[in-house]
Amino acid sequence: MDDDMNAKLCYCEKGVEVVGQPSLVFIHGFSSSKSTWLSVIKHIPDRYHCIAVDLPGHGETVGFNEEYYIATNVVDLLKQFFDRLNFIEPICLVGGSMGGAIAAMFAMKYPFDVGMICVLSPPPGEEYETDMVQQLRLGKYHIILPETFKQYYALMKILSKKKIPFARSLAKTYFKIHLRTLNQHKRILQIAFEYDYPNLGEIYRQLKYLMCPTLIIWGREDQV
Numbered sequence: 001m002d003d004d005m006n007a008k009l010c011y012c013e014k015g016v017e018v019v020g021q022p023s024l025v026f027i028h029g030f031s032s033s034k035s036t037w038l039s040v041i042k043h044i045p046d047r048y049h050c051i052a053v054d055l056p057g058h059g060e061t062v063g064f065n066e067e068y069y070i071a072t073n074v075v076d077l078l079k080q081f082f083d084r085l086n087f088i089e090p091i092c093l094v095g096g097s098m099g100g101a102i103a104a105m106f107a108m109k110y111p112f113d114v115g116m117i118c119v120l121s122p123p124p125g126e127e128y129e130t131d132m133v134q135q136l137r138l139g140k141y142h143i144i145l146p147e148t149f150k151q152y153y154a155l156m157k158i159l160s161k162k163k164i165p166f167a168r169s170l171a172k173t174y175f176k177i178h179l180r181t182l183n184q185h186k187r188i189l190q191i192a193f194e195y196d197y198p199n200l201g202e203i204y205r206q207l208k209y210l211m212c213p214t215l216i217i218w219g220r221e222d223q224v
Contacts, residue, residue, distance in 0.1 A: 007063035011053040026052040029097025033059030090115030116213040125201025
């Protein structure tokens with residue numbers, strides 16, 4: 001994605017493009033990766049073209065500096081990425097959590113590239129922020145970026161209404177992987193609160209002007 005061939009977006013793909021049918025593009029949330037969507041994509045019929053991409057600072061995408069941690073810059077980067085893929089139809093853009101906010105921002109800025117969007121549990125704007133977001137704004141990042149295994153286990157309970165059937169040994173393996181990117185994701189969170197979060201409310205209010213079909217889902221008991 002740059003002239004020096006250092007910045008590379010990693011993505012996975014299933015199926016091929018079909019004329020008259022949108023490609024489905026999946027955007028993951030904060031501290032996640034494209035693999036989040038694989039359990040969803042595997043149930044989508046093979047006749048649909050699906051793509052899941054790792055955002056800068058996540059997964060296997062590499063070579064991007066901190067300016068690409070800002071959501072508005074991520075939106076422009078995705079535009080470049082989609083142009084290189086040369087989609088033959090406007091896409092269906094699906095985003096969860098932070099990815100939902102990015103999907104909404106992309107659709108507002110590049111409406112002719114999008115045929116429909118699905119926004120799943122995007123972070124709230126300041127007007128509706130949760131207790132957890134208030135704690136994060138105070139710098140208590142361990143709530144969603146655990147630094148101990150005890151905190152990690154507590155997070156899994158917060159993020160799911162159902163008990164996650166994780167073997168303790170497997171959970172410890174995931175926790176060790178999480179620690180590798182802990183500082184990087186702390187920095188991404190700091191940048192999000194500085195540059196992106198103050199504008200989210202206005203971005204969501206503008207969604208009513210979108211002309212494409214739009215599905216927005218929030219969980220009533222979502223603590224984040």
